[in-house]
Structures are given as C-alpha cells and as structure tokens.
Amino acid sequence: MIDRLHLRELDWVSTGLMLLNTAVGVVLIASATHFLGGGFVWKQLLWMAVAVPVFFLVVAVDYKFWVEISPYLYGLSFLVLVALLVFGRETSGARSWLHLAFIGGQPSELAKIAILLILARLFSEYRASFANVSFGLSAVFLAGLPMIAVALQPDIGTAACFLPLPAGALLLAGLDRRTIAFILIAALAGGFLGWNVFLKDYQKKRLETLFNPSQDPLGAGYHVLQSKIAVGSGGIDGKGFQKGTQSRLRFLPARHTDFIFAVLGEEFGFAGVLAVFALYFLLLARMFRSVGKSRDRTGAYITFMASSLLSFQFFVNVLMIVGLLPITGVPIPLLSYGGSSLLTSYVAVGLVVNVRMRRFAYV
Amino acid sequence: MEDSPIYEDLSLIRKRAVWVFRLVGLLFLGAAFIYWKIQVLDHRKYFALSEANRTRESVISSPRGILTDRSGAVVLGDNQASFKVSFIRENAVDFEASIRATAALLEIEDSVLRQRIESYKFLPAFRPVIVKDKLTLEEVSRIEGRRTEFPELVIETEPRRQYPFGPLAAHVLGTMQEVTAEEMRSRPGQRRLGDWVGKTGVEAAYETRLAGVDGTLIEVVDSLGRVREELRRIEPRPRPKLVLTIDYDLQTEAEQLLAGREGAIVALDPRNGEVLVLASSPTYDPNRFINRFTPGEWQSLIASSDNPLLNRAIQGLYSPGSIFKPIMALAGLDAGTIGPQTAFFCGGSALFYDRPFRCWAEAGHGSQTLVEAIKNSCNIYFYNFGSRLSIDTIARYAEMFGLGRATEIEIPGEKAGLVPTSAWKKETLKAPWYPGETISVAIGQGPLQMTPLQIAAATAALAGRGRRIRPHFSLEAAREPPSSGALETVALKDFETVIEGMWRSVNDGGTGRGALVAGFDVCGKTGSTQTIGRAAAERLAATGKTVRTHSWFTGFAPRNEPRIVVTVLVEHGGLGGATAAPLAGRIFGLFKDKYDR
Numbered sequence: 001m002i003d004r005l006h007l008r009e010l011d012w013v014s015t016g017l018m019l020l021n022t023a024v025g026v027v028l029i030a031s032a033t034h035f036l037g038g039g040f041v042w043k044q045l046l047w048m049a050v051a052v053p054v055f056f057l058v059v060a061v062d063y064k065f066w067v068e069i070s071p072y073l074y075g076l077s078f079l080v081l082v083a084l085l086v087f088g089r090e091t092s093g094a095r096s097w098l099h100l101a102f103i104g105g106q107p108s109e110l111a112k113i114a115i116l117l118i119l120a121r122l123f124s125e126y127r128a129s130f131a132n133v134s135f136g137l138s139a140v141f142l143a144g145l146p147m148i149a150v151a152l153q154p155d156i157g158t159a160a161c162f163l164p165l166p167a168g169a170l171l172l173a174g175l176d177r178r179t180i181a182f183i184l185i186a187a188l189a190g191g192f193l194g195w196n197v198f199l200k201d202y203q204k205k206r207l208e209t210l211f212n213p214s215q216d217p218l219g220a221g222y223h224v225l226q227s228k229i230a231v232g233s234g235g236i237d238g239k240g241f242q243k244g245t246q247s248r249l250r251f252l253p254a255r256h257t258d259f260i261f262a263v264l265g266e267e268f269g270f271a272g273v274l275a276v277f278a279l280y281f282l283l284l285a286r287m288f289r290s291v292g293k294s295r296d297r298t299g300a301y302i303t304f305m306a307s308s309l310l311s312f313q314f315f316v317n318v319l320m321i322v323g324l325l326p327i328t329g330v331p332i333p334l335l336s337y338g339g340s341s342l343l344t345s346y347v348a349v350g351l352v353v354n355v356r357m358r359r360f361a362y363v
Numbered sequence: 364m365e366d367s368p369i370y371e372d373l374s375l376i377r378k379r380a381v382w383v384f385r386l387v388g389l390l391f392l393g394a395a396f397i398y399w400k401i402q403v404l405d406h407r408k409y410f411a412l413s414e415a416n417r418t419r420e421s422v423i424s425s426p427r428g429i430l431t432d433r434s435g436a437v438v439l440g441d442n443q444a445s446f447k448v449s450f451i452r453e454n455a456v457d458f459e460a461s462i463r464a465t466a467a468l469l470e471i472e473d474s475v476l477r478q479r480i481e482s483y484k485f486l487p488a489f490r491p492v493i494v495k496d497k498l499t500l501e502e503v504s505r506i507e508g509r510r511t512e513f514p515e516l517v518i519e520t521e522p523r524r525q526y527p528f529g530p531l532a533a534h535v536l537g538t539m540q541e542v543t544a545e546e547m548r549s550r551p552g553q554r555r556l557g558d559w560v561g562k563t564g565v566e567a568a569y570e571t572r573l574a575g576v577d578g579t580l581i582e583v584v585d586s587l588g589r590v591r592e593e594l595r596r597i598e599p600r601p602r603p604k605l606v607l608t609i610d611y612d613l614q615t616e617a618e619q620l621l622a623g624r625e626g627a628i629v630a631l632d633p634r635n636g637e638v639l640v641l642a643s644s645p646t647y648d649p650n651r652f653i654n655r656f657t658p659g660e661w662q663s664l665i666a667s668s669d670n671p672l673l674n675r676a677i678q679g680l681y682s683p684g685s686i687f688k689p690i691m692a693l694a695g696l697d698a699g700t701i702g703p704q705t706a707f708f709c710g711g712s713a714l715f716y717d718r719p720f721r722c723w724a725e726a727g728h729g730s731q732t733l734v735e736a737i738k739n740s741c742n743i744y745f746y747n748f749g750s751r752l753s754i755d756t757i758a759r760y761a762e763m764f765g766l767g768r769a770t771e772i773e774i775p776g777e778k779a780g781l782v783p784t785s786a787w788k789k790e791t792l793k794a795p796w797y798p799g800e801t802i803s804v805a806i807g808q809g810p811l812q813m814t815p816l817q818i819a820a821a822t823a824a825l826a827g828r829g830r831r832i833r834p835h836f837s838l839e840a841a842r843e844p845p846s847s848g849a850l851e852t853v854a855l856k857d858f859e860t861v862i863e864g865m866w867r868s869v870n871d872g873g874t875g876r877g878a879l880v881a882g883f884d885v886c887g888k889t890g891s892t893q894t895i896g897r898a899a900a901e902r903l904a905a906t907g908k909t910v911r912t913h914s915w916f917t918g919f920a921p922r923n924e925p926r927i928v929v930t931v932l933v934e935h936g937g938l939g940g941a942t943a944a945p946l947a948g949r950i951f952g953l954f955k956d957k958y959d960r
Contacts, residue, residue, distance in 0.1 A: 232401045232409025270402040281391050288384035292377045300376050311387045
C-alpha cells in the first residue's frame with residue numbers, strides 16, 4: 001500500500017498549506033462567533049481532528065483503489081441524496097442535512113468526491129485529443145444526476161458547485177467547436193428552463209438584486225450590501241481581531257460560514273485579504289502543478305478536478321461577498337465553519353497529494 | 364503518439380491544465396483588484412456607512428384583543444400604553460459600572476437589576492432585557508435627558524392589559540403574567556422576553572385568540588443609540604374583540620351581593636350554556652398581577668387565608684345537600700321506587716338501620732307527597748325511598764346530569780367533583796359500601812362533592828327537561844367543541860312533577876320562597892349543608908357555639924321555556940332559604956327587569 005519511498009514523496013507543502021488555511025479559518029470563526037454561544041471554535045477543531053486522519057487514510061491507499069470503488073461510492077451517495085429528498089427533514093428551508101445518531105452532515109458535500117472519482121475513471125480511458133459529444137454527454141449525465149437531486153433539495157448553490165467537475169474533466173479532455181456549441185445551447189436551454197420552472201422566487205430575487213443591490217436594501221439586497229459595507233469598512237489594515245462592528249451588530253448573516261470572508265475583510269482589512277489570497281494561491285498553485293506530475297490520466301484528471309473544485313468554490317464565495325455573484329450559500333473551502341465542507345476539502349487535497357506521491361512507477 | 368505502458372503521454376493534458384491555472388491566477392488578480400477598490404479606494408464611503416449603519420430592530424407589541432360583556436359595549440379588558448426601559452448588554456462598555464449607574468438612575472437595587480439581567484444571559488447580548496416598566500413621564504424624561512450617558516438603555520412603549528372595573532369578573536377574566544425564562548427556553552422563537560401571557564381564566568383559555576401578531580420596527584441608529592431614520596415599520600396586527608357571555612349588570616349585582624361573604628354565584632342560559640354570571644368571593648384586582656417587578660403583592664394574595672385566588676365557582680368542592688334532592692326524585696321516579704302520588708309520613712325523625720335519622724324540621728312535616736317533600740325539603744321522605752335505591756343507581760342518574768365530571772368550561776383549573784359508587788369506595792377506601800351510607804347520599808350528604816358551576820349545569824339540564832348544555836364564556840360561534848363530543852340528552856319521565864315541587868318551593872311558601880320574583884315563575888331548591896360532623900356540631904352547640912351551614916340555592920326561571928339558571932353558594936351562610944335564596948331572587952329579579960320589558 002505505502003512504503004518508505006512513497007513517504008519520501010509525500011507533499012508536505014500542500015499538506016502544510018492546507019492545515020495553515022484551516023488554522024486561519026479557525027481564527028476567523030473565533031472572531032465571528034466570540035459573542036455567541038455554541039462553541040463553534042471547538043467544534044471546528046474537533047472536525048479538524050477527524051479530517052486529518054481521513055486525509056492520511058485517503059493518501060495512504062493507492063488512488064487506483066479509490067477510482068476502482070468509485071461506482072459504489074457514486075451509487076451510494078446518489079441513493080443517500082435521493083433518500084434525503086424523500087425522507088429528509090428540512091433544515092433552514094432545504095432538505096440537505098443527514099441526521100445520523102450523533103452527527104449531522106451534508107451528503108451533497110461528499111457526493112462531490114464520488115463524482116470526481118467516477119469522472120476520473122471515465123476519462124482515464126479516453127485518449128483522443130478532443131472529447132466527442134457522447135463522452136461529453138456521459139460526463140454531464142454522471143454529474144447531472146446528483147446535481148439535480150441536490151438542486152431539488154432545494155440547494156442551487158451547492159448544486160452549482162458540482163459544475164467544475166464535469167467542466168474541468170471536459171476542458172482537460174479537450175473541446176472542439178462542435179462540442180462547445182452543443183454545451184452552450186444546452187446551457188442556454190437549461191438556464192431558460194431553470195429560470196422559468198425550477199428557480200424559487202427568492203432565488204430569482206437574489207439573482208435580480210445582484211445587479212442592483214440597493215433596490216431592496218432590507219430584502220434580498222440587504223446581505224450583499226451589508227457584506228460589502230463590512231469588507232469596505234475594513235480599509236487597509238482592518239478594525240482588528242473581534243472588533244468588527246458589522247459582524248458584531250449582526251448585520252452579517254451566517255458570519256461564521258458563508259460570510260466568513262467578510263469578517264476577514266472587516267477585521268483584517270485589505271492586508272488580511274491579500275495574505276489569505278496568497279496562502280490560497282500557493283495551495284492552488286501547488287495543486288495545479290501536481291497535474292503535470294501525475295503518472296497517468298487517472299491521476300491527472302483527479303488532480304485537475306480537485307484543484308478546479310476548490311478554485312471554483314473559493315471564487316464563488318469571494319466574489320459573492322462583494323456582490324459580484326449571487327448569494328448561494330456556498331462556504332469557502334477550509335476557511336468556513338462546517339464539518340462536511342472541511343472533510344470534502346481534505347479528501348480533495350488528499351487525493352492530489354496521493355497522486356503526486358505515486359508519480360514514479362517503481363517497476 | 365504511442366503511450367508507454369507505464370508513463371502515459373499527458374503533454375496535451377498538461378498544456379490545458381496550465382491554461383486553466385493561468386486563468387485561476389488571473390481570477391486572483393481580478394479579485395484582489397476588486398477588494399482593493401472596495402477596501403482601499405472606497406474605504407471612506409463604506410466606513411461612513413458602517414458607522415451610520417447600525418440598524419436596530421425592535422418589536423412593536425400588539426395590543427391584546429379587547430374583552431367585552433355580552434352587549435359588546437362594556438369593555439371588561441382593554442389595553443393602555445405604558446413605558447418600559449430595557450438594558451442592552453452589548454452596548455454597556457463596562458458592565459459592572461453600567462449596572463451601578465443604571466440602578467441609581469432607575470432607583471432600583473443593584474442586586475435586583477443584576478439578577479434580572481443575568482437570568483436572561485442565555486439570550487444574545489444585543490437583545491434588550493426589560494429592567495423597569497410602568498415608568499412615569501417624569502422617569503421617562505429623566506432617562507431620555509441622559510440618553511448619551513446610557514447607550515445601553517432603551518425606552519419603549521408597550522400596550523398593557525388593563526381591567527377598567529378592577530376586580531369585576533376577575534375569576535372569569537383571569538390573570539396575565541410575564542413569560543418566564545423557562546418558558547422561553549422550552550419554546551424558543553414563540554415567546555419574546557417581556558411578553559405577557561394569560562395564566563388563568565379567559566386570558567389563558569383564549570390566549571391564541573387574544574394575542575395579536577407583533578409588528579417590527581427597523582430603524583437606523585447611530586453609535587449612541589439615537590434614531591436617525593426609520594427604515595421599515597410593520598404594524599402589529601391586533602385581534603378583534605372577544606365578546607364574552609357575561610352580563611355586566613348581573614355580574615356587578617352578583618359581586619355586590621357576595622361582598623363580605625365567601626361564596627359563588629353562577630347564572631347561565633339553560634338554552635345554550637352561555638354563562639351570564641360567574642362570581643367568586645372574595646376576589647382580587649387582576650390589574651395588580653400585571654406586574655414584572657413587585658411579586659410581593661401577589662405573594663400576599665396567595666398567602667391570604669380566605670384564598671381570593673380560588674375560583675370557588677369552578678374549583679370549590681362542596682357537598683350539595685338538599686339541592687341534590689330534585690335529581691334524587693327524578694332517579695326514584697324513573698327507577699319506579701316512587702310514583703308522583705307516593706306519600707310518606709314525616710314525624711321529625713325515623714329509624715333506618717337501627718339508627719335515628721332526623722328531618723331538619725323537628726316537629727315533622729306529616730304526610731307528604733313528592734311535590735310537598737321537594738317544596739319543604741323533607742329529609743324523611745328522601746330517606747324512605749333513597750334507602751331502596753342502590754348507590755350505583757343513584758350515581759348513574761347523577762352522572763346523567765354531568766355531576767362528578769368537569770363541565771369542560773373553557774377556563775383552566777376546573778375540578779371534577781365526586782359522585783361515589785361502590786367501586787369507587789372499594790378502590791380508594793378499600794372497604795365495601797354500606798347501605799347506611801346511601802341514606803346520607805339521598806339527601807345530598809355523604810362523600811358527594813360538587814362545584815357550583817356543576818350544579819348550575821345540572822339545573823340547566825333539569826330546566827331544559829333533559830337537554831344538557833356546556834357552560835361557556837365566548838359568544839363566538841366558532842368555538843371548538845371539547846374532545847368528549849356532544850352531550851347526551853337525559854331521557855327521563857316526570858320532569859314536570861319535580862319542577863312542580865321546585866315551583867312550589869319558591870312560590871307556595873316552601874323553603875325557597877326567598878327567591879320569589881313576582882310574575883317570573885322561579886323554580887328552585889335550597890340546601891344547607893353541614894360542614895362538620897353531627898357529633899362535633901352537637902359538642903360545639905353544648906358549649907354555646909355554632910358553626911353555620913353552607914347555604915345553597917339553585918333554580919331557574921321562568922317555569923316554562925326557562926331563560927336563566929341561577930346557582931348561589933354562600934359558605935357558612937346558614938340556612939339555604941335564609942341566605943342563598945334571597946340572593947338568587949335578586950339576580951332573577953334583575954334579569955327579569957332587564958330582559959322582560
């Protein structure tokens with residue numbers, strides 16, 4: 001399974017950056033929740049204590065094995081998502097939480113990993129220079145099924161976060177003009193249908209106020225405006241740890257989860273934002289570079305999709321904070337409070353480290 | 364290009380990955396630019412916004428639904444604007460110093476203030492905790508005048524329940540109390556700090572019907588808590604008034620009649636169960652309950668020996684005595700033990716089971732028919748046929764009239780009373796029922812226990828010739844029927860014989876003559892019940908002291924198509940005919956004057 005040669009190749013840089021980012025997250029959670037009860041800091045540390053062993057387990061077992069069992073993982077997570085739709089209890093308006101005996105979690109987060117692995121399995125056999133339509137359709141279908149299940153919860157934001165997986169895989173496989181045209185048409189049709197059939201009124205409103213937040217300062221535009229005020233009032237050096245008035249005066253919703261970056265902006269200013277950007281950039285750069293280090297297609301696809309996944313969520317969140325994207329309820333990987341999200345991020349980084357570690361064939 | 368079996372050719376893939384990574388790098392630059400624009404270039408604008416932007420959300424409490432009497436015009440419970448001051452923990456710079464300064468400003472004890480605030484520690488720090496209410500205008504201006512020194516204090520108005528007639532119908536209306544910290548914790552989100560909730564009476568029974576939907580006010584306040592702008596106001600939605608069945612004039616009269624006594628008066632409409640009067644004495648002023656900070660006042664009410672908080676009409680359990688006789692008579696007639704013409708001789712006392720039993724009239728009533736026995740409330744007559752009925756048969760008839768069971772009136776706390784059976788005795792006292800005990804039950808003594816309201820409801824069934832009603836306080840048609848379903852009609856023969864006896868009791872010089880109202884055909888029955896055993900009473904009498912009996916009257920009027928039932932109980936009032944019957948007569952009289960024009 002693992003030997004000393006592998007251990008020598010373990011990517012301590014990625015691992016270290018991942019842990020460092022989590023630590024930054026804990027500091028921000030501490031600041032965002034210091035005036036509330038609930039012990040969010042301790043819970044997050046507890047989740048970290050769970051995620052680290054999981055990370056090493058993911059790294060220890062050859063990624064070929066994970067790819068091998070991916071159909072089962074995929075089937076299982078899809079079943080859980082469907083079961084949630086049927087039997088789930090609503091938590092803040094969506095049936096996205098699985099309540100097991102002691103812990104609750106969002107299965108949609110871990111479904112991302114299953115999709116990632118099964119797409120890697122699909123594309124590992126694909127050797128042409130460009131993806132053809134049937135391959136593209138398979139990828140869209142595989143990612144689309146669980147995506148629809150999540151979108152029906154209804155949790156459009158999380159569903160949207162599945163996009164970078166098939167999109168990344170197809171990008172890597174190469175897209176010719178015909179495929180691009182096909183995808184564009186499909187996207188337009190889907191968008192039209194989604195707007196008219198699937199989107200709930202509040203979601204439409206969010207999209208509308210995205211373009212004009214002040215039209216409804218206390219309704220859907222309220223959070224965008226308040227979040228922007230939080231970030232903007234931070235200035236260059238911020239108001240200081242636990243000194244943010246925006247978050248303290250409860251203008252920020254979900255300040256320890258989706259809006260944690262606004263807390264960063266307000267309390268640590270532009271300097272803090274740049275520092276976290278830098279940390280995140282280093283981690284993503286390292287992950288993207290691992291694509292080139294992969295031994296085979298499977299590894300390359302895994303690494304690329306994992307990197308795309310984290311990048312996508314990072315930017316969706318960071319741009320949502322300043323009102324450039326709609327508020328979707330997407331946490332920022334590694335920084336936001338939340339066990340499922342943290343676990344998924346650790347597994348994603350773990351897979352990348354896994355692939356990089358086994359880049360040499362010891363034959 | 365051929366793939367090697369070990370290292371696949373990934374050059375194309377690598378190239379594409381590098382492209383995407385460059386895109387990600389560009390996104391980082393773009394995002395950094397956007398944050399730079401917002402945080403550095405537009406910093407002043409957003410900083411100013413964040414300073415001005417301290418919106419404050421407050422609750423506009425909804426007034427409670429108004430309570431009126433049955434005319435809809437006399438307001439029994441309404442609302443009055445009142446000032447209260449709250450403490451916001453989060454705004455206190457130095458908590459300890461702030462407690463001291465606030466206590467001095469509001470003229471309350473440090474420790475009281477601290478305890479009050481700390482008992483709501485489980486709430487977020489920005490939630491205001493009410494620390495003093497019923498502020499005078501002078502207090503309001505004093506606090507407002509030092510606004511800038513006390514950013515942690517906020518003055519709000521609240522509508523406060525007020526009962527214009529003070530103690531009038533207090534036992535019907537009930538009491539209100541501030542929601543407790545425990546209630547808030549057990550049902551989060553439903554109750555807010557400082558909310559008033561009905562605890563007893565109509566206020567509790569119709570809590571959801573009366574409590575309006577609170578409104579919200581969102582204002583922009585500056586760092587000192589001064590209001591700069593009102594952003595949004597959602598007006599509270601109070602509920603429409605609740606019209607009660609209570610008749611203001613009759614209720615007032617009943618309470619005046621009971622003043623200085625301990626007892627209860629119930630009057631209801633036998634056609635539909637509407638309660639016209641429900642008075643219990645002594646009483647209290649429910650306005651005094653609406654008080655957050657001086658619990659001492661109602662502690663003294665609770666501790667008071669004459670127990671003003673006890674609603675004697677629904678919670679007081681009394682032996683019915685002779686007012687049970689009409690029910691007994693109906694049982695005897697229906698069971699065939701007696702007929703309308705059956706007569707017994709009363710010589711003042713008689714032997715049953717080798718023991719002497721006495722009639723209340725020592726000289727005796729002579730030969731009596733049933734009608735005469737009811738008119739004169741002759742015990743010997745009832746001993747004679749009662750001894751031929753089993754206790755379980757008597758209980759069956761009593762239960763037909765709803766005795767021994769709560770009437771399911773809306774207000775909480777009603778007692779069920781007791782109609783003994785042989786099974787009951789075996790279970791609770793582990794002893795068999797003795798026939799000698801049945802004889803006591805035949806004249807309404809023994810273990811029988813009833814509330815005045817139960818007696819009134821049973822009398823209504825009698826007046827309605829078997830049609831039972833459920834007493835209630837709301838005139839609204841849409842009242843949910845109790846879970847037990849519809850009431851069964853009492854199908855008995857010879858109601859008229861018993862009613863004839865009750866009519867003669869009032870109109871033909873019987874024990875109930877005190878309740879006579881000219882031209883109103885009142886039918887009634889008196890009762891006088893011993894509150895201590897006969898032996899004890901005789902011992903007391905020997906020392907020259909007497910313990911007066913409880914005084915009962917129950918009846919209805921007019922004889923045909925009755926429209927009102929009145930039940931009166933006066934504790935230690937002496938003979939029913941002497942005390943309770945005249946009180947009932949006043950109620951009947953007033954009713955006739957008011958409604959028979």
